[in-house]
Amino acid sequence: MTQAxxxxxxxxxxxxxxxxxxxxxxxxxxxxxxxxxxxxxILDHRQVxxxxxxxxxxxxxxxxxxxxxxxxxxxxxxxxxxxxxxxFPNVEAVRIALRPVVNQLPPAVDYISKKGEKxxxxxxxxxxxxxxxxxxxxxxxxDLRIRWGRQGGLLPPVLVSLIYPDxxxxxxxxxxxxxxxxxxxxxHGFSHATLGRILARRxxxxxxxxxxxxxxxxxxRFVVSCGHGAKVETERDRYSSFVPQGVGEKSINLxxxxxTIHFGAAAYxxxxxxxxxxxxxxxxxxxxxxxxxxxxxxxxxxxSLRPWYERAQERRPQPMENFCREWLGADxxxxxxxxxxxxxxxxxxxALAAGIVGLNCLPHKLVLCSSEGGVEPSYPNPVPYLCEERxxxxxxxxxxxxxxRLDGESVLVDRTGQPWTxxxxxxxxxxxxRDFVSLETSVKFDMLVGAGLAQRHELESRLMAMGHLGEEIxxxxxxxxxxxxxxxxxxxxxxxxxxxxxxxxxxxVGLLFCAVRRFLDYQPELRYAKGExxxxxxxxxxxxxMCRRLVSWEDRLRDLPAQASESLWIDADNREVWVxxxxxxxxxxxxxxxxxxxxxxxxxxxxxxIAKHVFDVDHSGLRSAEVELMxxxxxxxxxxxxxxxxxxxxSYPKYLVTVHGAGYxxxxxxxxxxxxx
Amino acid sequence: MSISSYRFLLVTDxxxxxxxxxxxxxxxxxxxxxxxxxxxxVSLLREQVFDVVIVDAxxxxxxxxxxxxxxxxxxxxxxxxxTLSPHWKIARAVFRAGAADYLPKSLSKTEIxxxxxxxxxxxxxxxxLDAHGGMRNDTGNDSVR
Numbered sequence: 001m002t003q004a005x006x007x008x009x010x011x012x013x014x015x016x017x018x019x020x021x022x023x024x025x026x027x028x029x030x031x032x033x034x035x036x037x038x039x040x041x042i043l044d045h046r047q048v049x050x051x052x053x054x055x056x057x058x059x060x061x062x063x064x065x066x067x068x069x070x071x072x073x074x075x076x077x078x079x080x081x082x083x084x085x086x087x088f089p090n091v092e093a094v095r096i097a098l099r100p101v102v103n104q105l106p107p108a109v110d111y112i113s114k115k116g117e118k119x120x121x122x123x124x125x126x127x128x129x130x131x132x133x134x135x136x137x138x139x140x141x142x143d144l145r146i147r148w149g150r151q152g153g154l155l156p157p158v159l160v161s162l163i164y165p166d167x168x169x170x171x172x173x174x175x176x177x178x179x180x181x182x183x184x185x186x187x188h189g190f191s192h193a194t195l196g197r198i199l200a201r202r203x204x205x206x207x208x209x210x211x212x213x214x215x216x217x218x219x220x221r222f223v224v225s226c227g228h229g230a231k232v233e234t235e236r237d238r239y240s241s242f243v244p245q246g247v248g249e250k251s252i253n254l255x256x257x258x259x260t261i262h263f264g265a266a267a268y269x270x271x272x273x274x275x276x277x278x279x280x281x282x283x284x285x286x287x288x289x290x291x292x293x294x295x296x297x298x299x300x301x302x303x304s305l306r307p308w309y310e311r312a313q314e315r316r317p318q319p320m321e322n323f324c325r326e327w328l329g330a331d332x333x334x335x336x337x338x339x340x341x342x343x344x345x346x347x348x349x350x351a352l353a354a355g356i357v358g359l360n361c362l363p364h365k366l367v368l369c370s371s372e373g374g375v376e377p378s379y380p381n382p383v384p385y386l387c388e389e390r391x392x393x394x395x396x397x398x399x400x401x402x403x404x405r406l407d408g409e410s411v412l413v414d415r416t417g418q419p420w421t422x423x424x425x426x427x428x429x430x431x432x433x434r435d436f437v438s439l440e441t442s443v444k445f446d447m448l449v450g451a452g453l454a455q456r457h458e459l460e461s462r463l464m465a466m467g468h469l470g471e472e473i474x475x476x477x478x479x480x481x482x483x484x485x486x487x488x489x490x491x492x493x494x495x496x497x498x499x500x501x502x503x504x505x506x507x508x509v510g511l512l513f514c515a516v517r518r519f520l521d522y523q524p525e526l527r528y529a530k531g532e533x534x535x536x537x538x539x540x541x542x543x544x545x546m547c548r549r550l551v552s553w554e555d556r557l558r559d560l561p562a563q564a565s566e567s568l569w570i571d572a573d574n575r576e577v578w579v580x581x582x583x584x585x586x587x588x589x590x591x592x593x594x595x596x597x598x599x600x601x602x603x604x605x606x607x608x609x610i611a612k613h614v615f616d617v618d619h620s621g622l623r624s625a626e627v628e629l630m631x632x633x634x635x636x637x638x639x640x641x642x643x644x645x646x647x648x649x650x651s652y653p654k655y656l657v658t659v660h661g662a663g664y665x666x667x668x669x670x671x672x673x674x675x676x677x
Numbered sequence: 678m679s680i681s682s683y684r685f686l687l688v689t690d691x692x693x694x695x696x697x698x699x700x701x702x703x704x705x706x707x708x709x710x711x712x713x714x715x716x717x718x719v720s721l722l723r724e725q726v727f728d729v730v731i732v733d734a735x736x737x738x739x740x741x742x743x744x745x746x747x748x749x750x751x752x753x754x755x756x757x758x759x760t761l762s763p764h765w766k767i768a769r770a771v772f773r774a775g776a777a778d779y780l781p782k783s784l785s786k787t788e789i790x791x792x793x794x795x796x797x798x799x800x801x802x803x804x805x806l807d808a809h810g811g812m813r814n815d816t817g818n819d820s821v822r
Contacts, residue, residue: 089765095779098772102799111769 003522004134009039009068010046010054010085015114022123023130035129036067041664047177049138050130051077053108055086055093063088069096072107079229079259081137083129084108087115102160104259108135141184147194154195154208158181162198162206163227163263178260179226186224186265191215195224196659199280200409202422204228205235207409207423209275210267220276222255222267223412223422231425232257232264238267238427240307242401244307246271252420270412270420277415282408285447290484293415294491297439299409300419305403309432309499313400320397320506323431337387344383344540346524351537354530359537364560366544367573368457378456378573379544380559384553386543388514388654390616395652398500404428406435407442436496437510440489444542445518445535446655455482456538460545462486468504470497505550512546548574557581568646568655568668570598580644589614590642597656598665606663608637615674639664683708683797684726688743689733690714692720696782698757700816703789707797718743729777729796734767744802748775752784757793771810 006023008030010016031046033039036057042048057068057095069125072082073096076283084097089111095366097108116122148155156176160167167175185212187193196209205227222433223234234248236257243252251271258265259434266479270278285293313551348359358369367378404426407558410418451459459482462473470493476485496507518539522528528536557578563569571577577584596614597605615634643650657665683702689697692712701710713721715737722730724797734740744756745819760767761810767781777796783789 091763091765091768091779091781094765094768098769099778100772100799110773111765117766224713307736332707 003029004138004140005031005049005091006130007031007033007039007042007046007051007053009033009042009052009057011035011057012054014062019126021124024125025129025590026130028130036071039068039071043080045171045174047174047181048261049080049140049181050133051080052126052130053082053086055084056088060087062091066093069107072097077261078104079264080261081105081133082108083112083126083133085112085114085126087113088111088186095147096504099355105137109133115238134597139188141188141190143636144184144187144190145192146180146183147192149195150607151198154198159206159226162201163204172351172437175262179263182226182258182260182263182265185260186256186267187212189214190220196276199223199412201520202227202231202423202425205231205425209278211276220269221273222269224262224265226265228261229262229264232266233259234266235425235427236266239268239424242308242427242429243424244311244401250304250418252422268422270422272418272619273412273414273420275412278412278420280409280444281411281413281419282447284413285408285488286449286643288489293484293488296411296413296417296419297491299417300421301436301492301499301508303405304419304421305435308401311401312400313432320431320433320509321513322509323397323434330615337383338389340383342410343522343524344381344521347519347522347533347536347540350528351453351533354533356530356534356537358606359540366541368453368541376573379541380515380547380551382512382540382543382547385547397433397506399429399434402427402430402432402435404434405428406438406439408446409442431506433506433510434498436492436500437507437514440492440511441514441518443485443488443492445539447488448481451482451485451534452533453537453541455479456534458482459486459543460538460542463489464545464549466493466504468497468502469493469500469507470502477484482662508546508549510661512543512550515543515546519543526597556594563668568598570595577646580648584645586642588644589638590645593638593642594646594666597664598668601666601668604659604663604665612665683728685729685731685793686718686721686727687731687733687736688715688718691733693753695734695784696761699786700782700789704729704793706790707793714792715743718747721818722747722754726751727754727810728800729755729757729793732756732758733764734758734771740767741774744771744776745774745796753800755796757796766810786795 004027006028008016008020008023009032010019012032013034013377016034018031020032023030031042031048033042039051043051051072053068053072055068056062056065059065069084071077072084078542084091084093084107086265094111097111098106100106108189110133112125112129114122116125116251118591137197156179157172160172160175160179166176170410183195190212194211194215198206200207206224207223207225210222212222225235232357236254239254242405248250248271253269255269256265256267262667268329279287281296284296302344344361348361351357351359351566358367360367361381365378366381367376380616403421405423406421409421410421410423411424414420421464444459448456455478458478462475463486466473473486473490475483475490478486493507496588500506519536522536522539557565560571561569565581567580569578572595577586577591577594593610596610635643639656640650643653643656644654645651655667657667683704685708687697687701687710689712691697692701697712701712704710711727718730726768732740732743737743740758742762744758747754749754756775757778757780758767758776759782760779761782763781771779774803777799778792780792
């Protein structure tokens with residue numbers, strides 16, 4: 001149980017000592033400060049519930065000294081009720097001290113004279129003012145019985161350590177007492193309260209379930225956001241400004257907000273939610289079959305978040321990339337190129353040492369090395385592209401009210417599969433795409449567990465093949481966990497297509513920055529478990545794959561042989577075709593066909609050889625008529641498609657020319673080997 | 678609400694003194710201003726809604742009591758006490774009763790306008806936040822409902 005503790009600051013030592021004795025006789029603990037600095041030190045480090053501040057705290061003889069009043073006005077101490085004390089009362093000081101301030105306490109809750117009034121001594125006036133301030137403004141529920149977690153695992157020091165992980169050990173007891181005060185204020189009017197469990201931990205803030213019980217009446221259930229006062233206040237303000245209000249089932253209502261000097265707490269009530277049985281989306285995803293996970297995604301976007309997205313929609317001309325950089329804080333120091341390169345190199349070494357993968361980091365590309373030989377895919381190294389801001393996609397973006405950080409911990413799901421969003425710290429106006437890319441990122445890096453990097457690479461490759469957001473893709477032939485992730489992501493994208501349109505580019509830009517943000521969590525000086533390293537490597541690989549889709553041709557061309565700009569060039573490692581500075585997309589069969597010609601530049605390629613080597617047809621047992629038919633059906637058709645893709649004018653091919661009566665020839669002048677670059 | 682549509686109520690027995698004329702002229706830039714004596718306040722506030730009630734401390738029996746009553750009857754209304762003879766004890770009492778401000782009477786329309794604009798801005802923010810329920814009110818009287 002905490003005790004009523006008061007900071008009493010006055011530079012008149014005798015006065016302070018005498019008056020403190022009166023307060024102590026009333027049962028208060030008094031922390032005395034004889035100067036401004038001591039007062040500030042106590043406010044910053046000790047647990048106090050009320051402050052009594054002399055206005056002339058520095059020099060009683062100086063009529064201009066209002067240092068005590070200025071201390072009371074400091075934003076850091078807004079939440080602490082204060083009583084101004086003075087031997088020189090005046091109207092203007094009363095106005096400054098007591099004039100109401102929107103949504104917070106005024107600088108002081110009372111203003112009294114040291115000399116007393118109407119036959120009452122100064123000490124009596126002070127004691128009465130203190131009592132009144134505790135009743136009206138401190139409002140601590142001293143009689144509340146709190147269970148700190150169902151098994152007692154959420155004691156105040158534990159919660160403080162989660163919120164302030166770097167707090168000095170000697171401050172822990174005071175800060176824990178302050179946190180206890182916070183909950184005693186949050187549940188003012190109740191006889192019992194129980195903290196349930198922690199749902200999510202953010203930087204400087206935690207989300208937990210809580211249950212309170214009035215002396216008579218039924219249990220009330222809340223999700224409580226608790227942490228640094230400023231962070232919880234920001235969240236509260238964003239909730240108030242942006243979250244559509246609802247009633248009854250599916251509503252999310254802010255029921256209470258309280259602050260102390262170092263903490264804030266906001267209690268939200270989720271209409272119709274059995275909070276004690278609900279779990280965060282990550283947990284739900286991992287416990288439930290795919291069909292139920294898909295249903296939750298559907299419900300989340302079509303029901304819970306739909307009213308959000310329907311407000312304040314507009315297309316903005318700003319590039320998507322700028323939003324993402326601001327949104328993810330991925331700019332300035334965060335994207336220092338040298339530091340990032342070191343981080344990439346460190347992860348590469350750690351991944352190799354852990355036996356995850358060989359990740360060869362070159363200045364402009366990342367090569368995924370396979371221990372089994374074969375094709376080693378390579379992608380652009382995302383570092384220079386991000387640091388030099390060379391992402392090309394620049395479509396106008398559909399903006400509206402978004403949750404802002406939709407992930408596996410900010411969505412609660414009850415037994416029936418009904419989702420609620422919580423955690424509104426990032427809520428506000430922004431590109432609608434951010435909710436979809438945030439959730440997809442969380443599926444890949446939080447919910448998907450047990451998959452190796454090769455499987456994750458396959459997942460990304462399949463996703464990268466999508467031409468637009470609503471496209472169906474092949475989800476079969478993968479491990480069950482990866483297939484589940486793929487299905488959920490495809491459903492998220494399909495919901496995204498319905499809300500923001502089918503264009504891939506803004507979506508990929510969002511995903512790129514989400515992946516980078518996740519990669520930035522990797523700290524080279526720390527050691528990680530293998531599963532964690534896989535996720536970091538996945539984030540880096542994912543960013544690289546996104547980059548390949550997004551960086552401008554001009555940027556890519558800088559790093560390619562001149563042949564890619566001047567005629568036709570194949571990047572065999574990445575299975576990319578470049579024609580006169582343009583990247584050409586081919587089907588797997590089209591690529592194989594071109595590769596066959598490319599390996600025989602300026603040579604006649606006969607139809608029968610093409611049929612055998614490209615189409616895997618053994619024509620030894622076929623009659624010539626059958627061969628001819630096959631040629632018509634396959635070779636001619638595919639050559640025609642190939643020409644449409646690579647020729648500037650397919651009617652007059654200049655690269656893939658026909659040798660009448662014999663076959664085809666790829667005319668590309670002198671070949672430049674890739675290794676020449 | 679547009680800036681010219683605010684409704685002011687001035688509670689005074691002497692509407693024509695110089696200070697009140699300046700006050701009425703200044704707030705006319707923000708909206709309409711009705712003037713009544715203290716005896717009619719209760720019945721009028723039961724029938725009509727105002728954004729700001731201005732109480733002339735020299736014309737009423739007890740400014741703190743009147744402020745307290747007005748705030749109890751309509752929490753969203755802002756109450757400003759104006760006075761010719763300001764005193765810190767009265768200032769303390771009216772603020773503790775819930776007044777938005779305690780102003781010495783002034784003949785400067787610019788000063789009056791600035792004071793009332795500031796009060797109306799605070800009110801607008803307060804109303805927006807209160808609309809979302811469960812928020813702290815100006816006096817800190819809040820609780821989990």
